[in-house]
Amino acid sequence: EAGVTQFPSHSVIEKGQTVTLRCDPISGHDNLYWYRRVMGKEIKFLLHFVKESKQDESGMPNNRFLAERTGGTYSTLKVQPAELEDSGVYFCASSQEAWRDLAKNIQYFGAGTRLSVL
Amino acid sequence: AQSVTQLGSHVSVSEGALVLLRCNYSSSVPPYLFWYVQYPNQGLQLLLKYTSAATLVKGINGFEAEFKKSETSFHLTKPSAHMSDAAEYFCAVSEGDKIIFGKGTRLHILP
Numbered sequence: 081e082a083g084v085t086q087f088p089s090h091s092v093i094e095k096g097q098t099v100t101l102r103c104d105p106i107s108g109h110d111n112l113y114w115y116r117r118v119m120g121k122e123i124k125f126l127l128h129f130v131k132e133s134k135q136d137e138s139g140m141p142n143n144r145f146l147a148e149r150t151g152g153t154y155s156t157l158k159v160q161p162a163e164l165e166d167s168g169v170y171f172c173a174s175s176q177e178a179w180r181d182l183a184k185n186i187q188y189f190g191a192g193t194r195l196s197v198l
Numbered sequence: 199a200q201s202v203t204q205l206g207s208h209v210s211v212s213e214g215a216l217v218l219l220r221c222n223y224s225s226s227v228p229p230y231l232f233w234y235v236q237y238p239n240q241g242l243q244l245l246l247k248y249t250s251a252a253t254l255v256k257g258i259n260g261f262e263a264e265f266k267k268s269e270t271s272f273h274l275t276k277p278s279a280h281m282s283d284a285a286e287y288f289c290a291v292s293e294g295d296k297i298i299f300g301k302g303t304r305l306h307i308l309p
Contacts (some may be wrong), residue, residue, distance in 0.1 A: 111295075113295075122299065122301050123242075123288065124299070126294045136296065189241040189243070191232070191240055191241040
């Protein structure tokens with residue numbers, strides 16, 4: 081069974097450009113999460129989808145970030161326009177169980193996309 | 199809001215020696231706690247999790263962690279380090295639908 085896959089693995093762009101990150105969750109997982117790790121800091125939650133609906137987007141830093149999950153399958157995270165402080169590693173995770181069932185809710189993570197904004 | 203503190207951003211141990219990675223959490227209610235590991239060029243992998251059952255939790259690759267409520271700690275241990283254990287380890291706590299991570303500890307194994 082394929083795990084969570086993320087594309088691209090590394091992206092280098094200039095300040096002001098647009099970048100789109102993609103995440104393919106494990107097949108059958110309704111819950112999809114985005115996290116980000118800025119260099120030297122903790123991995124921080126960005127948002128949570130249940131199928132195609134945004135359950136929680138409290139961690140999104142500002143309106144330059146747009147996440148979508150059309151059809152409840154893969155998700156994209158667009159940064160437009162990118163700023164220097166957006167550099168970091170963006171992780172995607174998915175889980176099968178309802179997030180409220182915390183004892184069973186295991187989030188499976190992808191390898192991440194390293195974004196470098198120059 | 200909950201938080202997780204990992205003591206030591208880098209820890210070095212000799213091959214065959216005890217591995218001890220420290221983690222303290224802040225929570226007003228019994229939390230669900232996790233240890234994740236990230237090997238080079240790979241995703242975060244769940245090592246083990248505590249969900250209020252047994253306080254001593256056994257995980258993969260010989261790792262285990264003990265939940266100590268009185269100390270608000272969830273330290274990760276392995277009796278004998280192997281070269282393949284070199285990685286970055288993250289302690290984490292659940293908060294609603296999200297996971298709150300510590301800053302991570304990079305484990306170096308000395309030959």
